[in-house]
Amino acid sequence: MSYVMSDLLHLVVKEGASDLHIRVGVPPTIRLHGILQKVDGPSVTDEIAEELMRSITSDENIQEVRERGGADFAFAFGDMARFRVSVFKERGRFACVLRQIPTTLLTFEQIGLPPSVKELLYKPRGMCLVTGPTGSGKSTTLASMIDIINMERDDAHIVTVEDPIEFYHNHKAAIITQREVHVDVPSFGEALRRVLRMDPDIILVGEMRDLETIEAAITAAETGHLVFGTLHTTGAAKTIDRIVNAFPTNQQNTIRIQLSTVLVSVISQLLCPRADKPGRVAVFEIMNLTPSISALIRDNKTYRINSDIQTGAKYGMVNLDSFLLEKYQDGSISEDEVITKSQDPATIMEKLRSVQAGMAADEEEEDV
Numbered sequence: 490m491s492y493v494m495s496d497l498l499h500l501v502v503k504e505g506a507s508d509l510h511i512r513v514g515v516p517p518t519i520r521l522h523g524i525l526q527k528v529d530g531p532s533v534t535d536e537i538a539e540e541l542m543r544s545i546t547s548d549e550n551i552q553e554v555r556e557r558g559g560a561d562f563a564f565a566f567g568d569m570a571r572f573r574v575s576v577f578k579e580r581g582r583f584a585c586v587l588r589q590i591p592t593t594l595l596t597f598e599q600i601g602l603p604p605s606v607k608e609l610l611y612k613p614r615g616m617c618l619v620t621g622p623t624g625s626g627k628s629t630t631l632a633s634m635i636d637i638i639n640m641e642r643d644d645a646h647i648v649t650v651e652d653p654i655e656f657y658h659n660h661k662a663a664i665i666t667q668r669e670v671h672v673d674v675p676s677f678g679e680a681l682r683r684v685l686r687m688d689p690d691i692i693l694v695g696e697m698r699d700l701e702t703i704e705a706a707i708t709a710a711e712t713g714h715l716v717f718g719t720l721h722t723t724g725a726a727k728t729i730d731r732i733v734n735a736f737p738t739n740q741q742n743t744i745r746i747q748l749s750t751v752l753v754s755v756i757s758q759l760l761c762p763r764a765d766k767p768g769r770v771a772v773f774e775i776m777n778l779t780p781s782i783s784a785l786i787r788d789n790k791t792y793r794i795n796s797d798i799q800t801g802a803k804y805g806m807v808n809l810d811s812f813l814l815e816k817y818q819d820g821s822i823s824e825d826e827v828i829t830k831s832q833d834p835a836t837i838m839e840k841l842r843s844v845q846a847g848m849a850a851d852e853e854e855e856d857v
Contacts, residue, residue, distance in 0.1 A: 491537055492517060492530065494544045500528065501589055502570050507624065509587040513538050523762050523769055535582055542583045546576055554578060563653035573655060590655045594636045595629060601771045602630065605805030606756065610638050615753035616710040620720045620728050625760050626771055627719045631693060632656040634717065638691055639663045646688055650680040651695035681705035685712065694718040700735050710751040724832065725755040725776035725798065726791040749787040752778055757809065759830055764823040772816060772830065774798065774809035795832065810837050818844060
C-alpha cells in the first residue's frame with residue numbers, strides 16, 4: 490500500500506487536525522487536539538516519503554533541502570485549506586511536517602482573549618509582542634488583531650513581514666501590504682529596513698528570530714509606528730530578558746532603556762487540552778506597560794514583573810496562574826493542566842485546594 494498526499498490532506502481537513510507528520514519507519518501521523526494519532530496503514534518507506542514530499546515541493550525547495558537540510562513554504566490545498574510546510578532531512582532521509590492554517594479568522598471572544606487587549610490596537614506607537622511556544626496559537630491571535638485593525642481603522646497602512654504568509658488579508662477600511670520572506674524580500678532584516686519608506690502605520694513582524702530583526706523592530710517602534718511581533722518565549726519577564734540578551738553586553742543597558750519606553754504589551758499564551766469536550770483552550774498572561782514596570786525593565790529587575798502583573802488588573806493585566814484557576818473552575822481544563830502550566834506550582838496547588846474546598850461546600854449546599 491502507498492499513500493497519496495491529497496488523501497492525507499483531506500483527512501487532516503476533515504478531522505480538524507493541526508499537523509501532519511511524514512517520517513520513515515512510522516505511518517503518517519496527524520496531531521488532533523494536541524495528541525499524535527497514527528493513520529491506519531503500513532509504515533512510510535524511504536521511497537514513499539520522497540514521493541509524498543515531491544508531490545508538494547518545488548524543484549527550488551528540493552534543492553534547498555539538499556543544500557541546507559531544510560526548506561519552509563506554504564501552499565493552498567484547493568479551496569479547502571492552506572498549509573505551512575517544513576521539509577527537511579533526518580538521518581539522511583526526507584521528512585516533512587505540514588501545519589494546517591485556519592482559513593477563518595477568529596474573533597477575540599472565540600480565541601478567549603480578554604476584552605482589554607482590543608485597546609492595544611488603537612495605540613499610536615510602540616511594540617506589542619505575542620509570545621508562546623510553537624503551536625500555541627500566536628499566529629491566529631495576531632491575525633485576529635490585524636483583522637480588527639483592518640476593519641476598523643481607516644487611518645492605517647498595515648505592513649506584514651512573514652515567513653511564510655499564513656493568513657491572507659483583503660483590504661478593508663485599512664490598506665494592507667503582506668510581504669513574504671524569500672519570495673518578496675530576502676530576509677526579515679531587509680524587509681524592516683525598507684518598510685519605513687512604505688508609509689506604514691502598523692508593522693507586523695512574523696518572527697523576531699535574530700538580533701538584526703529585533704533591533705529593526707525596536708527602531709520602528711521608536712520612530713512612531715505600532716509594531717506587532719512574536720517570540721518563542723513564555724511570560725513577560727522571560728520575553729524581556731530574551732530580547733535584552735540577544736544584544737552584546739555593552740549594549741544591554743541601552744536596550745533596557747529603549748524597551749522601557751517602547752514596549753506597550755506582552756501577551757503570552759498557551760494551549761491546554763480541554764477537560765469538558767474535545768479541543769483545546771487558550772490561556773493567557775498579559776503585561777501592559779505601567780510606570781512601575783517601565784522602571785523594572787530599565788533597572789534590570791524583571792524578576793519583579795510577575796508581582797506587578799498579579800496586582801495590575803486595573804491596568805488590563807492578566808496573571809497566568811489566575812487565568813488557569815479560572816479555567817479550572819469553569820470546567821475547561823483539568824487540575825493536572827493547571828499545575829503543569831503554572832508559573833508557581835507550589836502556590837497554585839495551595840490555591841487549588843482552597844478552590845476545591847469551596848466547590849465542595851457549594852455542592853453540599855445545593856444537596857441540602
